[in-house]
Amino acid sequence: MMQRWPVVCARYAGMALFAMFTLFPFLWALSVGLSTDPSGIWHFPAAFVPVEPGAYWFKRVFAEMPFLRYVGNSLLLSALTVAGVLALTVPCGYALAQLRFPGRRVLFGAMLLTLTLPSEVAIVPNFVTISRLGLVDSHLGVVLPNLASAFGVFLMKQSFEQLPAEVIDAARVDGAGEWQVLLRVAAPLNLPAIGTLAIFTLVTAWNDYLWPAVVLTTRTRLPISVGVFNDLTGPFAVSTSLVMAAVVMAVVPVIVLFALTQRFFLAPQALPMRG
């Protein structure tokens, strides 16, 4: 359908206007972080353009907080979570989709039910459990409760159901055990969905703030989401320029990851719950 040019212009104007709304906090942060001279921070609209641009404040971040340590912790926690979620939910989803056993409806129903409940109500009981297990202030304590992802099981079950039954039956006829069927036939055929789950889990784990903040106490064990927030809202928040530079540095990994994988997020077959 051809559109007249005033309509096209109006749409571009609308899109640009909303893009400004989405981006301005970070454009401001970037500009302030890049300005070596911090005096213009509160002068608008001038504050959106860096004065004497330089990397001064970005270098200061490394001196003021264990930034690389936070990044390393985030990487470790995210990698452990992704590996754990895949190891648990792929066999579980496969069994729910392709195997018949007593209790499968109850199990799947219970998992679906919790999708509509806020997982945040579990933080107090889970903290008690984690402390009984002696896992407070450990990375294992952060990762463990996030492993049995109801969304992951849901996604895996739905995608394994799409596989043609003949392929799986053929493998069984050839004498493959269920583990071999899963690892050699079903999982390789289901890689797109597994990849989607891995990426969603990675982003969620990287961004997880509340639970790590509850479990971890030692500063050098904190992931970036908690460490940077604590440092920037506590006594270290001496300079707004430093805050903005650190914020930009903390956001860059997420933006890069998102840019590389945005097709998973923007063309979703199944989106996880928000936030």
Added chain:
Amino acid sequence: MATPGLSTRTAYLFVAPCAAVFAVFTVWPMLYNGWLAFQDYFVAERAAAWNDFANFVLLAESPRFHVALRNSLLMLLTVPAIQAGGMGLALLVHRPLAGVTVFRAIYYLPVVITISIAGIVWRYVFHYDGVLNWALVTLGVMPQGAGPQWLSQPGWALFAVMAFSFWKYVGYYMVLYLVGLAAVPRELTEAAVLDGAGPWARFRHVTWPLLAPVTVLCTLLATIGALKTFQEVLVLTGGESDSGTTLLFVYQSAFFGFNFGVAGAAALLFTLLCLGIAAVQLRLLGRHNPFARGQ
């Protein structure tokens, strides 16, 4: 299908690890909250004693809890705003036009940005000398220096949380509406054009009815999302100046008040509230229920 007995054993082996973690960290907490709710439980002593309904009486008499519950419900005001915003954005970017995919990515960006980091920047946006007050002065909404202290002034802090939530999540609903729009058959809109329908008539009589299933799903998700608002408050205001929500109350009662019993009681009430609302909405969803069938 393989031999039934063997297959069942294998199936349990596949399911067991996941089910075990799920039981311990998702199901057990629900039951534990139900138990905590009736206990005098202070972490330091690790001692619990049955106290009947004392925790609930305490909640009923706590002004902070009343405010928190009210705020959780007030957050529902963001639901229509986010629906309108998400649908509007989807309509804006769903047709092929050079660069639309970039705009889609930009609108989705806040959804994937760490909430604590985003919260820090928005604290500066809401600062007394920040962008928001400058914009309001520039637009002539209020005179210089009349801006409120958004994050520390009662009445405004919750508004700040709402604005932040809208910014953070509207892109998520845009994507859901985009999925819905992709399912609107082109022939229908084109037929409407041939019948002489203007853009508004096309939207009102073709697009809007066909988007109904997505709208219901989005409303359900946004309602749960709004009710459970918590981290947004934590990272923006820390719950000061009357901006606390129910889950923040739970969190603070447990980890700052060290009264796990009261936290459990509040969590139990909140879980029941969410379950009730979700049950009503799932019933209204009927055949549009996304969980009832494989998509």
